[in-house]
Amino acid sequence: MRTPIELGVRAEAMLAELAAFSDDDANLTRLYLSPAHRAAADHVAEWMRAAGLDVGFDALGTARGRLKPTVPGRAGNRRLLIGSHIDTVVNAGRYDGMLGVVAGILAAEEIRARGIELPFGIDVLAFGDEEGVRFPTTLVSSSAVAGCLVPSDLEARDADGVPLRDALLAFGGDPEAIASAAYAREEALAYLEVHIEQGPVLEAEGLPIGIVTSIAGQSRFSVTVAGEAGHAGTVPMLLRRDALAASAEMILAIEDVARAGQAHQMVATVGRLTARPGAVNVIPAEVIFTLDIRADADAPRLTAIADLDARFQAIAARRGVSVAMDKFYESPTTPCAPRLQEALAAAAGDLGLPGRRLASGAGHDGHAMIHLTDVGMLFVRCRGGISHNPAEFAAVDDMGLAVEALIRAIERLATDAASSGDRI
Incomplete structure (x- = not known):
């Protein structure tokens, strides 16, 4: 069992490893379906396996790590989805998106280590194409998971004229199996994401984490x-x-x-x-x-x-x-579900934090996931509110508190499911 500071130290080390996978030797640039994306996705998959998760890739290149439920119940064939993206903008920082994937893996690993009983499964998802840089598309992989991908997006071409469909084949995906990437609505309990704030509010108020009310x-x-x-x-x-x-x-x-x-x-x-x-x-x-x-x-x-x-x-x-x-x-605005806000706020309260509520001005994979299930987000303070920039930074202590809050929110959702007929 790791302490919050140990979780933060481990998160920082993982983010440093992931930052090494880049399409450009001079900076961190990792575009959707590029060789660097392939290498990063494989590395994430190894972390998932080491955390005790069953691992696979869907047709659009999303790495999925699955933690099975540990107690029987009607929710046993349902899953709590946790994730974010591992593609970046050009000349990026190392926290945007990647922190959410790392936090999900660490939370799942710690849940196993602590013996927290789960009446539902957990799937950790590492999406691509959230940034929409390489192709004139965005949220392709999370849209596929949510069952709302527009098939014509596969015909989009990058600046070199390469169709997304061809890039997907080169990556090892399957453009003919889009439907297989989607969860059935009854499978998904909710979607949770940890993300740097990308703004200055939490820093200005001296708070390490905040609960997102909606994605603008x-x-x-x-x-x-x-x-x-x-x-x-x-x-x-x-x-x-x-x-x-x-x-x-x-x-x-x-x-x-x-x-x-x-x-x-x-x-x-x-x-x-x-x-x-x-x-x-x-x-x-x-x-x-x-x-x-x-x-x-x-x-x-x-x-x-x-x-x-x-x-x-x-x-x-x-x-x-x-x-x-x-x-x-x-x-459209993506509202964050009140029940998920409350679970995250209660987790923050357990850590002696006020559970500050704020909206996200930036877009996230939750814009797609809302078509499948309820969405909840936890923000982490970032220095100067800077993002999409090599100067992007989140402190070890703050990241550790965020992972711990995520763990406690999951535990609270599991308890609620067990006590209310497997509904959360």
Whole structure:
């Protein structure tokens, strides 16, 4: 039996090992279905075997480690799913995604070591394609597990023109066996994930862990503002139809609306902007900018979008330009199940921690898993809120507390199942 600090030390050592598997010698870059992903998945599978789990790979390349139930009951053929992803962004840190896989393995191993009785099984899952970097897809492997994969995603091609289908075959997967990767709804009890916060809230409040209330819904738009080009020296300011000036006012409106939505942890970002014709002495005739807006619930996000549309139209009319908002991505909010929040909060309480609740502004595999079962998440403090960056860091003590909290939450769910007719 390991103490929390020992669990944290072991987690850090495992994460260091996993960071060695990279597609780039200069930094940590491990893309879905790449040789580095294959090597990392095999290494994770070895850890699972060493932890006493039965191991296999599904058709989309997800490594699965299974811990069998130890006591009889109606839930004996059902499984609590625990996991995260092992693919990365380019020039990544070593904690995003990987910590959740390592935490799941350590929790399963410790449950065996402590002799905790389980009326259900545990499956630890190491997904790929959460980051959506190599192919113009995302959540392919967790979507397959959840039974909601869009088959056309297999035809997506990477920057070198390689179809996902061909990359999957090279990896050792089977694009013809998508259906076999899915759990039946009645098999899955819940999905739990440990993840670094990727934000600064826990650090600012001096807390090592927090309980996620929801994974923010996201809407993304391409906004086109059309005006009229003209000579920079001869068109009077009051007669201009300047698409860039109008866009600037719209961007300030975006900031204003998002700041007003802080009760719902709303954020809005303009990450890309192009002005045409792009000459130093020509009034911009067209501007295209992106809008990414997120909140902890769908209703406030959709209300904010409607508000922005009305503000954009008013700005356009006043400035003599036109504006069009074209949505190119929509992901509904994924609520975390109250029963799972309570189990994680109680586990935090056992460790003398307050069980701080907060929403996740970033997307996670839970967006797919919600189509299969209830989702619960535990956040771990990360230094400076930095993620998707080599400077990404979580302390050994914090990771150890997170693994211990996960173990205690699982134990509580097992007790609840045993005392309530195997329902949790």
